[in-house]
Amino acid sequence: MPTTDTQQAPCPPPRARFARGLKLGLPIFLGYVPVGAAFGVVARSLGFNPLQAVACSATALAGAGQLIALQLIGSGATVLAVVVTTAIVNLRYVLFGAAMSPHVAGTPLPAQAFLAFTLTDETFAVNIDDHRQGSADARSMAGVGTIAWSGWVLGTAVGALAAGAIGDPTRFGVQFAMPAMFTALLVAQAEDRRHVIVGVAAAVTAIALMLALPDPWYLIVAPMITATAATAVSR
Numbered sequence: 001m002p003t004t005d006t007q008q009a010p011c012p013p014p015r016a017r018f019a020r021g022l023k024l025g026l027p028i029f030l031g032y033v034p035v036g037a038a039f040g041v042v043a044r045s046l047g048f049n050p051l052q053a054v055a056c057s058a059t060a061l062a063g064a065g066q067l068i069a070l071q072l073i074g075s076g077a078t079v080l081a082v083v084v085t086t087a088i089v090n091l092r093y094v095l096f097g098a099a100m101s102p103h104v105a106g107t108p109l110p111a112q113a114f115l116a117f118t119l120t121d122e123t124f125a126v127n128i129d130d131h132r133q134g135s136a137d138a139r140s141m142a143g144v145g146t147i148a149w150s151g152w153v154l155g156t157a158v159g160a161l162a163a164g165a166i167g168d169p170t171r172f173g174v175q176f177a178m179p180a181m182f183t184a185l186l187v188a189q190a191e192d193r194r195h196v197i198v199g200v201a202a203a204v205t206a207i208a209l210m211l212a213l214p215d216p217w218y219l220i221v222a223p224m225i226t227a228t229a230a231t232a233v234s235r
Contacts, residue, residue: 028144032152035155
């Protein structure tokens with residue numbers, strides 16, 4: 001029987017696709033460990049024991065939301081204020097989820113739930129870029145989410161257990177880890193001049209809105225305004 005050269009390559013097995021996701025998410029892991037350690041140290045300074053600090057990170061995976069919650073707790077805010085503020089901060093994940101939902105339409109519900117749980121700014125950026133290249137699937141996305149979660153929990157555990165020896169984590173510059181990671185993700189995803197312009201416009205809009213809107217509303221409104229304007233102009 002004659003053969004042709006147009007046959008499709010076999011699909012990699014599930015384990016290989018998951019391992020590929022782990023490799024894609026390794027930079028996120030490296031960025032989450034120091035920031036998670038900072039969270040662990042701050043949590044201990046507010047009276048959390050190591051188990052409580054780790055449990056927060058293991059069940060939430062919301063870096064900015066968790067750090068803001070600690071700031072509010074430290075300032076004596078009420079439980080309602082903490083819940084409402086962190087909910088507002090994490091509203092952006094609704095937009096991320098809406099953008100990712102078409103790519104996981106055929107995925108079983110438990111797997112979708114896990115992907116939603118591990119959805120962060122960084123995992124979204126890596127997975128959406130992988131989808132643009134036509135390589136992402138539920139298995140690779142799960143790998144990205146798993147290693148990101150592991151880095152955040154591991155960092156929290158290290159910080160919580162070594163809080164006494166670490167002292168003030170800001171003296172090591174760990175607060176720069178998250179901005180540096182966001183910058184690296186933006187550079188990796190900027191495919192042309194249009195993407196760079198939109199990124200700069202979003203930053204300028206956020207800075208301008210800082211003068212008119214309280215934190216964290218300007219962080220939510222700025223990307224919505226910029227994305228809407230960019231979509232309208234592109235069309």
